[in-house]
Amino acid sequence: MALYMIGDVQGCNSALQLLLRKIDFSPSRDTAYLLGDLVNRGPESLAVLRWAMEGGASVRCILGNHDLHLLGVVHGVRKQGRKDTLGPILEASDASVLLQWLRQQPLARLEHGWLMVHAGVLPQWTATQTVALSHEVSAAIAGSDHESFWELMYGNQPDR
Numbered sequence: 001m002a003l004y005m006i007g008d009v010q011g012c013n014s015a016l017q018l019l020l021r022k023i024d025f026s027p028s029r030d031t032a033y034l035l036g037d038l039v040n041r042g043p044e045s046l047a048v049l050r051w052a053m054e055g056g057a058s059v060r061c062i063l064g065n066h067d068l069h070l071l072g073v074v075h076g077v078r079k080q081g082r083k084d085t086l087g088p089i090l091e092a093s094d095a096s097v098l099l100q101w102l103r104q105q106p107l108a109r110l111e112h113g114w115l116m117v118h119a120g121v122l123p124q125w126t127a128t129q130t131v132a133l134s135h136e137v138s139a140a141i142a143g144s145d146h147e148s149f150w151e152l153m154y155g156n157q158p159d160r
Contacts, residue, residue: 003112007035010066011042011085013051027058033109036064036118038102039086045070046088046098053101061105063141064118068153071141074099075150103141108134 004023009016025032034052038061039045052059070086072078080086089095108130109116115127117134125133140149 002030003033004030005033005035005114005116007118008037008064009034009042009048010037011039011045011048013042013044013047015042016048016051027055030058032059033111033116034059034061035116036062037066038064039070039089040066040084043085045085046092049089049098049102050094053098060109060111062109062116062118063102063105063107067102067105071099071103072150072154075147077150077154103146104138106131106134106138 002023002025004025006016006019020032032055038048038052042048052061069078069084070089073080073084073086074090089098092098107117108121110127110131115121115130117130121130140146143149
């Protein structure tokens with residue numbers, strides 16, 4: 001069984017699939033970890049999300065800032081940027097299923113002896129503390145009161 005850690009796919013499904021073929025990725029024996037920023041910038045964010053969701057246990061994801069931005073747009077606390085490529089996701093017939101799945105993904109994983117995050121952590125934090133804090137955010141994002149979380153996350157407080 002091989003473990004592959006891939007960061008910043010950013011909506012480039014064709015390039016992702018080419019990479020997976022090149023490394024001979026097999027969902028029956030291997031695990032691909034997508035380390036945040038599954039969406040945006042590239043033209044195939046919708047395909048990336050569908051592939052990751054359908055991958056089951058062989059594809060494990062963490063959220064990055066572009067993924068959080070998408071969820072912020074969905075909840076009306078972020079505006080799409082001029083270069084955003086989120087439209088196909090927002091207009092997809094299965095958008096609610098994909099977004100619900102995305103909300104279930106953590107910000108950090110500690111698996112196989114590796115701490116996996118998208119953009120780094122404070123050097124004072126241990127791996128265990130990082131995962132515990134990730135669980136707090138994940139619970140808010142996935143929880144029944146997640147609507148109010150987005151305003152807090154993208155609000156102006158705390159300001160330090």
